[in-house]
Amino acid sequence: MTSAHADTTPDDPTRPGPVITDASGSACGDDASPASYRTGTAAGFTVPADGAVDGRTDCRLFADPPPTASDGDLTGDDLPDLAVVGAQAGLPSGLWLARGTADGQIDPGVTDVGEQGTGAASPGSPSDWDGIQAITGHFQTGAGFNDVLAYKPATGTGTILYGNGDGSALSPYSGHEVNVNSLVFTDSSGVTGAPGSKATSIAGGGDLYRTVNDMPRAGFPDLLMVVNGQLWDEPGMMTSGAFIGLDNALPLTGTGPTGSGDWTGWSLTSSLVDGLPALFARNEATGALYYYTPQQLEDLAYGTPVTPLHLADSGYDSAALPVLQAADVNSDGTPDLRTVSATGVSTAWILDPATGTLTARPAQSLDIPGRTA
Numbered sequence: 001m002t003s004a005h006a007d008t009t010p011d012d013p014t015r016p017g018p019v020i021t022d023a024s025g026s027a028c029g030d031d032a033s034p035a036s037y038r039t040g041t042a043a044g045f046t047v048p049a050d051g052a053v054d055g056r057t058d059c060r061l062f063a064d065p066p067p068t069a070s071d072g073d074l075t076g077d078d079l080p081d082l083a084v085v086g087a088q089a090g091l092p093s094g095l096w097l098a099r100g101t102a103d104g105q106i107d108p109g110v111t112d113v114g115e116q117g118t119g120a121a122s123p124g125s126p127s128d129w130d131g132i133q134a135i136t137g138h139f140q141t142g143a144g145f146n147d148v149l150a151y152k153p154a155t156g157t158g159t160i161l162y163g164n165g166d167g168s169a170l171s172p173y174s175g176h177e178v179n180v181n182s183l184v185f186t187d188s189s190g191v192t193g194a195p196g197s198k199a200t201s202i203a204g205g206g207d208l209y210r211t212v213n214d215m216p217r218a219g220f221p222d223l224l225m226v227v228n229g230q231l232w233d234e235p236g237m238m239t240s241g242a243f244i245g246l247d248n249a250l251p252l253t254g255t256g257p258t259g260s261g262d263w264t265g266w267s268l269t270s271s272l273v274d275g276l277p278a279l280f281a282r283n284e285a286t287g288a289l290y291y292y293t294p295q296q297l298e299d300l301a302y303g304t305p306v307t308p309l310h311l312a313d314s315g316y317d318s319a320a321l322p323v324l325q326a327a328d329v330n331s332d333g334t335p336d337l338r339t340v341s342a343t344g345v346s347t348a349w350i351l352d353p354a355t356g357t358l359t360a361r362p363a364q365s366l367d368i369p370g371r372t373a
Contacts, residue, residue: 066165068143071272072136072327075099075167080327082106082338082346083148087130088322090344091368094126095134095148097167098366104329104348109367111167118150118159119172137204140240142219149180156186156198160241178241184234185225189247192228199225199246203268206277209235209250212301217275224270224277229262230254233301252300257281257290257308267318271326271335278335280326281308287317291351309356340366
């Protein structure tokens, strides 16, 4: 696999609408193209009155760019969806997608958008996703459709699969994906205090690094990571699949959410508020749950200690609830949580930060194609 983009620069990006040209550069149509675009190819033949087919012309078609998808939206309806890695939560191997609905729930009928694998093996299979952590974001261009970053903590390796914007299956083949350098997830210099340490949990970091450093926002997401018991912010670079590397990441804090100890055994899930991350942290063993606002993460980046919102002492452990996913499910500007139980039951939890409570919506059992009662 390669990191090459499928898209290429238009011959004349200053022209205002979709440009269509053949291989020689001759125009195939009257429309022109914007500088930001998607491309395709169409074959045309000249057919005269006698029916004889003349020579073929291959035309490149530059289409208007897609609008930037909202946080967590993989299906193009501006609502956050639920994406669950299989081989857990009662699901077969793969990456299973449930569409979010306007009432804050989901359509429980899930589809496997990871059926072609991650590109880790050839031919790919849904089992490529076993043991993967999957997060969404604008990793390809900083805008447009949401993509999926698949990270495997066991090997410290990652791949970004480009989203299609309609909830269809992701392609792990060249032009539709990019591999992420392993040094993005692995300490090669000892910066964490333990050379060779790999990220144990990752989440989207939005434009946190650029914001705290007074840099223009670019849309390419940072990564929030737990490495060797510390919380880190690693900025994304302005190229698909490129990050600054863990050795140059910004340390946020070595103090765990409880105010003592470190981040060992904690996992992360985040959702964006105006381009900045809000973070839920849960203790995998005890099920304790805490919430950090975007401002608190900025404060940590500046070296200022914070006290996150304490949501629960227990009840969210990974054995009972293998999947936690942050999302603003009721569109009120405050991130909420979706959980999926070990038996495949999804529940949306609405966060009230004023009271520090999570209120459950009616539970929904995921409906897997082909499953019989």
